[in-house]
Structures are given as C-alpha cells and as structure tokens.
Amino acid sequence: MREHVKSPWQEALPELLEQSRALSAQGKVADYIPQLALAPQHALGISIIDKDGRVTSAGDAGLSFTMQSISKVFTLILALMDHGERIFDKVGMEPTGDNFKSMLKLELVEPGKPFNPMINAGAIVISSLIRGDTPELKFERILQFIRRLAGDPSITYNHDVFLSESETANRNRSLAYFLKDNRILEGDVEQHLEVYFKHCAIEVNCEHVARMALIMACDGVDPATGEQLIPRLYVQIAKTFMVTCGMYNASGEFAIKVGLPAKSGVSGSIMAIRPGVAGICVVGPALNEKGNSLAGVHLLERLSQTYDWSMF
Structure with a gap:
C-alpha cells in the first residue's frame, strides 16, 4: 500500500471538479422518491483508488448517498454466484434503448422477460433469485457482500429512503406484477420488492464505491489481500452490462x-x-434528462479526455 505517493491526476482533480460543478445548476435532483429530493443540488465529489492502494478524493467525496441502481451490479454478481448463467433464463442480455422504468418492451417482445439486469424490471427479477428463505435473509446476504467489497462492516441501509421508495413505487409494482403474470417472477411479489428497495437504499460514500469498483477493475481480486472475492467470469459479465446498459439510455454516448x-x-x-488500473466513484445529485449525474458525467468526460482513460 502506497497511499502517500501522489497519483497522476491528484493535482488537476480539484480544478476539473470545480469546473464540472458549475453544471449542477442546470440539472435536477430526483424528486419522485421524496427522500432523494433532500440531496444538495450543487454537491459534487469523487474518489479514485488505484491498485497500489492510492486514494485520491476531491470535492464532496464524503457525502453519504444511497446506492440506488449501482446496487444492481452487485445483486447481478451475487445471483450469478448463487445460480450461474441460468439466471439468463429469466433476464436477457440486451440493451433496451428505453427509460430504465419503461415496461414497453415487456409488452411488445416475447416471452416478456426483462431485456437486461440493469433496468428496474430486470433488477427486480435478479433480486428474487438471491438465495435466502426470507426477504431478511436475502437482503442480509446482499448487505454482507457489499460490506466485504467496500471494506466497511458498518455499512447499512437508509430506512427513510427505503420507506420513501416503497411508498411511491407504483411503477415498480406495476412492472413486478406484470412479470408475475408472465411467469417470469415467481413467489411473493411484495417480498421481492422489499429486497429490491432495501438494496437500492444501502448508504455509502464515494470511497466505498471506488473500492468496490477497484475489485472489479482487478477481475474480482482484492489487490490488498490477493483474495479472489468474485469469480473473474462474473466480473466480465457485469462489466459488459455496464458498458452496454449501465448509463440507462445514454450508455452508447457515455461509451464514446x-x-x-x-x-x-x-x-x-x-x-x-x-x-486493471483503478476504481472510481463520482456523486453529484443534480441529474440530466436521462437520470444520470449532469456534473458527474461531465467530470468523467474531462478526466477521460485529459488522461486518455478510454478502453476503446
């Protein structure tokens, strides 16, 4: 571990961040979940952790936030660890090009299974596949998995955000019951939704998520211990979904x-x-029309251009 050694981007990061922060005024904090509307619109923070253990943070990196759809990556991985690639009998592997809450393709395309695990419908199905006899046991396994990857046993979920999501979840309930009617979702719908809402409400900060991303950057190996925490194949699958579907219906533009x-x-x-290099997390609550952080996307664009980060 060499945290005292400066990273290549350490000196430029604060200035780049402040330039991107100005865009926050043009975005809108999510308000369809009332508790999320309380987030500070002009906040912007970032943490980058490389495989040598160097932690570089700037701005509001210490801000606590709920994982929301980032948690879908890790429930996908856990479901793969539980069942292998049989999960794709229930969830597809293709981008939709639609809003993350859309149910259009469920109605139009046979056999009515969600196109991928990164949209809400797919993530609800994935939540139902996590092993555990009760919603409590399923969620406990998800929480322990995230604690282990983030390196913090104190991580928990935000109960107020969980309740807020559950009480305003008319669209997600519609998706879930439609999937139940199509025999894609099995078992008790409300119990599956409880697991889904809780893992979306897990509360973290930028450094937590950057550590989780670092393990994925290292093909599932914790570089601090050398322990293989996630099978390499499942990291590959998750990373591929992140490229094709991870930024909602702006994924292609983000990839470019x-x-x-x-x-x-x-x-x-x-x-x-x-x-192979680093894990990164940005938080900036003001969103663009696609549901992505406006300032956060801009900051990642600037960093990628400045330091030639693109993998393509």
Whole structure:
C-alpha cells in the first residue's frame, strides 16, 4: 500500500471538479422518491483508488448517498454466484434503448422477460433469485457482500429512503406484477420488492464505491489481500452490462465520450472502472434528462479526455 505517493491526476482533480460543478445548476435532483429530493443540488465529489492502494478524493467525496441502481451490479454478481448463467433464463442480455422504468418492451417482445439486469424490471427479477428463505435473509446476504467489497462492516441501509421508495413505487409494482403474470417472477411479489428497495437504499460514500469498483477493475481480486472475492467470469459479465446498459439510455454516448464500464444511480452517483488500473466513484445529485449525474458525467468526460482513460 502506497497511499502517500501522489497519483497522476491528484493535482488537476480539484480544478476539473470545480469546473464540472458549475453544471449542477442546470440539472435536477430526483424528486419522485421524496427522500432523494433532500440531496444538495450543487454537491459534487469523487474518489479514485488505484491498485497500489492510492486514494485520491476531491470535492464532496464524503457525502453519504444511497446506492440506488449501482446496487444492481452487485445483486447481478451475487445471483450469478448463487445460480450461474441460468439466471439468463429469466433476464436477457440486451440493451433496451428505453427509460430504465419503461415496461414497453415487456409488452411488445416475447416471452416478456426483462431485456437486461440493469433496468428496474430486470433488477427486480435478479433480486428474487438471491438465495435466502426470507426477504431478511436475502437482503442480509446482499448487505454482507457489499460490506466485504467496500471494506466497511458498518455499512447499512437508509430506512427513510427505503420507506420513501416503497411508498411511491407504483411503477415498480406495476412492472413486478406484470412479470408475475408472465411467469417470469415467481413467489411473493411484495417480498421481492422489499429486497429490491432495501438494496437500492444501502448508504455509502464515494470511497466505498471506488473500492468496490477497484475489485472489479482487478477481475474480482482484492489487490490488498490477493483474495479472489468474485469469480473473474462474473466480473466480465457485469462489466459488459455496464458498458452496454449501465448509463440507462445514454450508455452508447457515455461509451464514446468516456469509454469506461460504468453504472449510475438516481442518487447522482456513478461507479466507473478503469480495467486493471483503478476504481472510481463520482456523486453529484443534480441529474440530466436521462437520470444520470449532469456534473458527474461531465467530470468523467474531462478526466477521460485529459488522461486518455478510454478502453476503446
């Protein structure tokens, strides 16, 4: 571990961040989940952790936020660890080009299974596949998995955000019951939704998520211990979904302009991976029209252009 050694981007990062922060005024904090509307619109923070253990943070990196859709990456991985690639009998592997809450393709395309695990419908199905006899046991396994990857046993979920999501989840309930009617979702719908809402409400900060991203950047190996925490194949699958579907229906544009596997959440967070090099997390609650952090996307674009980060 060489945290005292400066990273190549350490000196330029604060200035680049402040330039991107100005865009926050043009975005909008998510308000369809009332608790998320309380987030500070002009906040912007970033943490980058490389495989040598160097931690570089700037701005509001210590801000707590809920994982929201970033958690979908890790429930996908856990479901793969539980069942292998049989999960794709229930969830597809293709981008939709639609809004993350859309149910259009479920109605139009047979057999009515979600196109991928990164949209809400797919993530609800994935949540149902996590092993555990009760919603509590399923969620406990998800939480322990995230704690281990983030290196913090104190991580928990935000109960107020969980309740807020559950009480305003008419669209997600519609998706889930439609999937139940199509025999894609099995078991008790409300119990599966409880697991889904809770893992979306897990509360973290930028350094937590950057550490999780770093393990994925290292093909599932914790570089601090050498331990293989995730099978390499499942990291490959998850990273591929992040490239094709991770930034909602802006994934293609993000791949061109930034060129990194990434997953965003409506809390304004973005997890990005520099394969073999570093894990990155940005948080900026003001969103663009696609549901991604406006300032966060801009900051990642600037960093990618400045330091030639694109994997393409």
